[in-house]
């Protein structure tokens with residue numbers, strides 16, 4: 189690994205760590221800042237993804253829609269108090285076109301309800317497209333591809 | 348001893364004993380009397396398995412089913428249980444096969460469920476093997492009756508179930524055709540595990556009263572309110588229902604509506620969307636209906652929310668567990684813009700949906716709250732006591748219709 193590659197790896201490691209902590213610290217209002225203006229964000233299942241089906245459980249095609257999603261979660265939707273804990277790892281650069289990076293990473297999410305009940309809520313991978321923005325990276329596309337087709341009860345907060 | 352016996356309250360369909368949502372004996376009886384009884388249950392889209400040998404698995408209640416496209420080009424539905432010693436024949440959720448071969452002892456069936464070969468049927472060197480009087484034709488996979496309507500294929504194990512079109516009825520049948528006017532194209536699927544009895548979800552689907560009260564997003568962004576025109580159609584036998592919201596026009600004016608919703612938590616002033624694309628609706632159904640929710644007893648739902656179209660199948664997984672399977676549809680005829688709009692509006696529904704997220708949780712809240720209340724009943728009196736079609740959604744008539752369809756099957760006079 190060249191020094192440049194090591195630096196890039198560290199950049200990505202800290203980007204994904206910041207992303208996980210932003211969500212898990214309930215700083216959802218900052219979540220859209222990880223994305224470019226015309227971002228594409230989708231949560232889907234491996235089954236849909238591998239069949240090339242376009243559906244998203246969450247399907248957002250602008251950063252403004254991410255802002256709206258957070259607004260709805262805060263002010264409109266009703267769900268029991270719960271926490272997600274994201275464990276993101278195995279970050280891999282799958283492609284580097286010069287214009288941006290294709291990155292895949294694994295994620296596991298544990299959900300804890302207000303009474304303490306915990307379940308393994310989600311496992312899957314991020315299939316991401318990152319672009320340079322100043323001295324940081326932003327997501328131009330993020331496909332959250334969940335291994336399971338089933339969601340327990342409901343999916344509220346972002347993954 | 349009959350473990351599902353129950354004296355239904357004398358008030359009839361306007362009272363529902365909480366016990367029906369939690370009792371193990373009642374649940375077991377439902378699997379037999381409702382799901383294996385004289386009811387039609389959704390199996391597949393007609394064009395979903397295009398090639399001979401294509402198959403998918405599903406359920407009638409908890410009974411495993413495999414749906415195949417036969418060499419004859421027809422869809423066949425079979426119980427996915429080997430006639431030998433009961434093993435699952437098709438293990439994958441979907442696939443393609445020339446023969447359905449059980450992995451346990453290699454018995455093979457054709458795509459119509461006829462037994463074609465038994466491994467070592469004649470034994471080895473004159474020893475072992477099946478008796479001489481074993482008749483292959485007596486040991487096929489159990490076959491379902493199938494029938495189709497507007498591109499949807501349903502199945503039943505009962506010889507008594509009336510033809511599907513008659514079962515759905517003309518009134519609601521027309522509302523199925525209204526939505527499924529094109530050649531369906533699956534945009535994707537998802538599924539939700541609900542921690543409640545299957546009937547609590549069906550009550551929610553038929554509950555025209557709750558939508559703009561529970562779902563803040565619905566009300567605040569005026570996707571649908573009770574003050575919009577609309578109503579509910581209910582078949583006389585209660586089996587099928589369709590509720591509809593007509594235009595975003597307020598029957599009582601915008602201010603009048605805001606006044607009626609004043610003090611109700613679901614109306615939030617001052618909220619706005621940065622990107623309103625998902626609230627747009629393209630006119631495609633030839634009328635002014637913005638939301639139509641339709642069900643066919645026991646467990647099929649067809650939804651149109653603006654331009655989002657989805658099938659929902661409600662599968663019982665135990666007295667207090669249900670799987671809700673969603674299939675989102677567009678049509679082959681859609682242009683790219685319409686498909687994109689359907690995908691954006693899929694944000695409204697499904698497990699993460701702005702308007703249906705709460706439905707995933709509310710049944711579980713009820714399930715928790717009725718623990719220990721087996722002797723008590725709910726009150727289902729909004730709009731009176733009967734289950735007739737009405738030009739209002741401020742009613743629970745179609746929930747009463749559900750119980751009207753349910754009670755005779757269970758012997759709850």
Ligand code: FES
Nearest residue numbers: 429431432449452
């Ligand atoms: S159980 Fe299927 S072949 Fe024996």
Ligand SMILES: [Fe+2]
Nearest residue numbers: 551558703706
């Ligand atoms: Fe609802």
